[in-house]
Amino acid sequence: MRLTEVEAYAGTGEDPASHAQRGPTPRNEVMFGSAGNIYLYFVFGMHWCMNIVCGHEGEAAAVLLRAGEVTEGIEVARERRNHAPDSYLARGPARLVNALGLGRDANGTSAVDGSGPMLLTPPSAAIDPALVASGPRVGVTAAHDIPWRFWLVGEPSVSPYRRHTPRRRPTYTVIV
DNA sequence: CGGTTGATTATCT
C-alpha cells in the first residue's frame, strides 16, 4: 500500500474537528500516547478509520489515512473489498482500512516498530513538493477553513469528494 | 457524471 491522501488533526483545544478537542476519553486515549501508534475508531456504526499518532506524548495530534494505492497483495485486497474496481480498493478512509483487513485489534498498536499488524516505511525517494496539493478536510462538520488535507496530484486512488454534504436531518420530529 | 439518501451503532452530552 502506498499512501496518496491524508488529513491532519491537532490536539486538545486546537482543532474543533479533532476527536481530541475536548480532552482524553476512553475512545481517543490512543491519540495521547506515543507517536507512530495506530488510532483506529468506528464511525457511523459500520466503518473503521485509521490515524497515525503524531507529535509528543500528550499532544494528541494525529493524521488520518484517507486513501492509498494497493501495491502488494492486490488479490487479497480485491477479496476484502468485494471485488470493487481497483481504483476504489483504498479510495476513502474506511475502504483503506477494509482493504488492509484491519479492525479493532489494531487499535493502539505501533505502526513504526514492527510489533503490530502494520508497518509504515518512508518512501524510497523524496516526494516532489510540486506534486503535493492541499485543501479543506473532507466530511468534517467544523473548521472547514483549515486546509489540512494533503494528497498527491494525479493519483487515481485519491478520493474525489468535493465538500461535506450537510446532514440536514431535523432536530425535531414532524407530526402530521 | 453529479447529487441525494438509507444503513447502523459506539460514544459522548
Added chain:
DNA sequence: GATAATCAACCGT
C-alpha cells in the same frame, strides 16, 4: 437521545 473524520446504491440528467 443526538450525533458522527463514511459508503454503496439509487436517482435524474
